Amino acid sequence: MTSGPRTYTLAGRFDMYRAGHLDSPVFAYETWGELNDAQDNAVLIFSGLSPSAHAASSADDPTPGWWEEMIGSGLPVDTNRFFVISVNSLGSCFGSTGPASIDPNTGKRYRLSFPVLTLEDVAEAAHRVVGHLGIECLHTVVGCSMGGMSGLAYCVRHPESVRRFVTISGATRALPYAIAVRSLQREMIRSDSKWNNGNYDPADPPITGQRLARKLGMMTYRSAEEWAQRFGRERSTDHASDDDQFVAEFSIESYLENHGIKFSGAFDANCYLYLSRASDLFDLAEHGGSLEAGFKRLQLDRVLVIGVRTDVLFPLVQQRELAEGMASVCDDTQLVELDCALFFPHHFPTA
Amino acid sequence: MTSGPRTYTLAGRFDMYRAGHLDSPVFAYETWGELNDAQDNAVLIFSGLSPSAHAASSADDPTPGWWEEMIGSGLPVDTNRFFVISVNSLGSCFGSTGPASIDPNTGKRYRLSFPVLTLEDVAEAAHRVVGHLGIECLHTVVGCSMGGMSGLAYCVRHPESVRRFVTISGATRALPYAIAVRSLQREMIRSDSKWNNGNYDPADPPITGQRLARKLGMMTYRSAEEWAQRFGRERSTDHASDDDQFVAEFSIESYLENHGIKFSGAFDANCYLYLSRASDLFDLAEHGGSLEAGFKRLQLDRVLVIGVRTDVLFPLVQQRELAEGMASVCDDTQLVELDCALFFPHHFPTA
Numbered sequence: 001m002t003s004g005p006r007t008y009t010l011a012g013r014f015d016m017y018r019a020g021h022l023d024s025p026v027f028a029y030e031t032w033g034e035l036n037d038a039q040d041n042a043v044l045i046f047s048g049l050s051p052s053a054h055a056a057s058s059a060d061d062p063t064p065g066w067w068e069e070m071i072g073s074g075l076p077v078d079t080n081r082f083f084v085i086s087v088n089s090l091g092s093c094f095g096s097t098g099p100a101s102i103d104p105n106t107g108k109r110y111r112l113s114f115p116v117l118t119l120e121d122v123a124e125a126a127h128r129v130v131g132h133l134g135i136e137c138l139h140t141v142v143g144c145s146m147g148g149m150s151g152l153a154y155c156v157r158h159p160e161s162v163r164r165f166v167t168i169s170g171a172t173r174a175l176p177y178a179i180a181v182r183s184l185q186r187e188m189i190r191s192d193s194k195w196n197n198g199n200y201d202p203a204d205p206p207i208t209g210q211r212l213a214r215k216l217g218m219m220t221y222r223s224a225e226e227w228a229q230r231f232g233r234e235r236s237t238d239h240a241s242d243d244d245q246f247v248a249e250f251s252i253e254s255y256l257e258n259h260g261i262k263f264s265g266a267f268d269a270n271c272y273l274y275l276s277r278a279s280d281l282f283d284l285a286e287h288g289g290s291l292e293a294g295f296k297r298l299q300l301d302r303v304l305v306i307g308v309r310t311d312v313l314f315p316l317v318q319q320r321e322l323a324e325g326m327a328s329v330c331d332d333t334q335l336v337e338l339d340c341a342l343f344f345p346h347h348f349p350t351a
Numbered sequence: 352m353t354s355g356p357r358t359y360t361l362a363g364r365f366d367m368y369r370a371g372h373l374d375s376p377v378f379a380y381e382t383w384g385e386l387n388d389a390q391d392n393a394v395l396i397f398s399g400l401s402p403s404a405h406a407a408s409s410a411d412d413p414t415p416g417w418w419e420e421m422i423g424s425g426l427p428v429d430t431n432r433f434f435v436i437s438v439n440s441l442g443s444c445f446g447s448t449g450p451a452s453i454d455p456n457t458g459k460r461y462r463l464s465f466p467v468l469t470l471e472d473v474a475e476a477a478h479r480v481v482g483h484l485g486i487e488c489l490h491t492v493v494g495c496s497m498g499g500m501s502g503l504a505y506c507v508r509h510p511e512s513v514r515r516f517v518t519i520s521g522a523t524r525a526l527p528y529a530i531a532v533r534s535l536q537r538e539m540i541r542s543d544s545k546w547n548n549g550n551y552d553p554a555d556p557p558i559t560g561q562r563l564a565r566k567l568g569m570m571t572y573r574s575a576e577e578w579a580q581r582f583g584r585e586r587s588t589d590h591a592s593d594d595d596q597f598v599a600e601f602s603i604e605s606y607l608e609n610h611g612i613k614f615s616g617a618f619d620a621n622c623y624l625y626l627s628r629a630s631d632l633f634d635l636a637e638h639g640g641s642l643e644a645g646f647k648r649l650q651l652d653r654v655l656v657i658g659v660r661t662d663v664l665f666p667l668v669q670q671r672e673l674a675e676g677m678a679s680v681c682d683d684t685q686l687v688e689l690d691c692a693l694f695f696p697h698h699f700p701t702a
Binding site: 112116173174175176177179180181183184186187188190191192193208209212215216219224225227228230231232233245246248249250251252253256273277280283315317 | 463467524525526527528529530531532534535537538539541542543544559560563566567570576578579581582583584596597599600601602603604607624628631634663666668
């Protein structure tokens with residue numbers, strides 16, 4: 001038997017960072033391990049765009065989480081030692097309030113009436129959960145991909161309440177190439193006639209556009225060289241006939257097709273659009289007027305910046321920029337450049 | 352006043368490389384300069400996927416061609432010295448027979464009844480034009496992007512009739528990343544309901560899918576670093592209001608949008624699908640059983656391989672492979688690696 005995440009419903013108004021507000025939003029979260037008496041062992045995890053709060057299995061929900069290999073007894077994020085918190089991003093569709101949720105003021109789904117979402121809002125929602133759990137200062141914030149930027153938003157907005165930061169394939173802000181990729185992904189969904197300007201039937205969503213967007217995403221996770229090694233020009237075994245010359249013929253096409261199908265419908269299209277846009281909008285430089293000023297607001301004791309050499313969406317050049325900025329305000333900053341990743345931060349099972 | 356290209360209609364049957372045939376196909380071409388008495392100064396140009404035969408202006412058609420800066424009096428391809436021939440690719444829609452042409456046997460457009468197209472067919476069609484012009488042996492074959500592969504197909508299928516070869520951002524075959532990009536571009540078009548399994552009204556083509564495919568193509572022409580330098584996080588001046596939060600906000604988005612619109616409808620969708628697929632299918636190793644055997648079939652006196660460092664579709668690693676293979680059979684082989692290109696071989700005005 002599995003149960004869903006716990007939820008915390010904020011009493012009253014939640015002001016959004018850019019404009020507008022939400023009334024009584026819900027924040028879905030899960031925790032693992034125990035908060036110690038000193039209340040100084042809490043670790044907050046920010047996910048990439050698409051995962052739920054279910055980062056790891058638990059007694060309540062024994063199904064594997066999206067970071068099952070990382071969080072647990074004796075694992076890198078050791079639940080014997082840490083009290084681990086994972087919050088479903090505000091704007092997502094796995095329990096936290098988002099465009100697919102019912103607006104309490106209208107009784108209807110928000111859809112495109114949801115206010116502009118930023119990663120500052122995602123961070124603030126998580127901060128409210130942390131406060132709700134009675135924690136004043138986090139041992140560590142960990143964030144992957146979009147979550148790396150959400151985590152950075154958390155650290156710069158609440159510098160007094162976090163001691164350490166681990167960013168994996170994050171960034172100080174999105175570069176044009178990442179914006180172009182996400183912009184095109186959004187356009188693929190918006191171009192699907194089923195999207196219907198956001199007013200699709202949840203039972204009949206714009207899955208064609210979502211599948212295309214997913215495939216484009218997949219193409220940014222590995223470099224062309226990795227793909228050449230893995231697939232070469234191998235023919236797909238699915239390619240049984242010449243009846244349709246535009247079906248998948250090469251293995252690489254079947255691979256993308258299978259992953260594209262897996263994703264279809266698993267994530268609400270409007271939620272995807274909002275979170276994708278939020279990733280474009282984030283810019284540390286907004287916090288103080290420049291990147292330098294943004295870094296100066298941080299009060300971290302220790303920072304770990306992890307990047308992957310083959311990542312084209314958050315390239316190493318951005319990891320180095322992040323590490324240099326961190327080192328300018330935190331002596332204990334370490335940069336780790338991985339040649340490749342068995343685990344791809346932008347690419348979770350549910351992503 | 353401008354006139355269209357000249358055409359040569361083959362009398363009878365043209366067998367396709369993979370299977371099937373065309374009856375009395377038309378090949379559209381243009382020429383510049385004069386064939387000399389020795390008939391040894393002919394240069395054949397193969398274009399990328401989308402250009403017409405109009406590579407440069409002429410007395411017949413003074414409008415600028417897609418390679419206006421390269422072909423002409425005193426220019427790199429010097430028309431005072433060379434007799435230059437450019438053939439619209441077989442399968443294209445600018446005068447040569449393709450899926451948008453009328454099948455003489457049915458009186459209707461070929462659409463998806465057009466046989467599987469390969470770059471060997473594109474090369475063969477050009478070879479027929481060369482023969483029609485009375486030329487036995489070409490001074491040089493020049494090919495860019497897809498045309499680099501078409502040119503290679505020409506050299507390996509008619510080794511006795513070409514002396515020199517210039518390949519710009521070509522390849523011995525497509526790698527998985529390039530296949531993935533093109534496969535996704537094709538799927539974007541096929542997913543547009545207006546495509547209607549190829550049976551669209553030519554006056555109302557699947558321009559949404561074509562626009563998306565064009566944008567994805569644009570994203571492969573420059574590296575992420577180049578884009579960062581050019582666009583940064585500059586906001587678009589088109590972004591006048593917040594009415595629609597998913598309109599283009601960043602300059603990079605406006606840039607892609609403007610180029611996407613420019614392309615829409617300029618190229619027949621079915622022709623695009625066929626030529627795109629042909630690019631995936633080409634493999635020099637089919638000619639002899641291995642790349643090595645394919646190279647050994649060539650009888651070239653001189654080869655120039657040009658690649659662009661920032662090209663992700665035909666990366667430098669492929670240019671080096673091409674140059675090494677060429678050098679193994681032709682001592683006078685030169686490789687030139689450009690840091691960037693003002694002129695992008697995959698990206699012509701009409702492309």
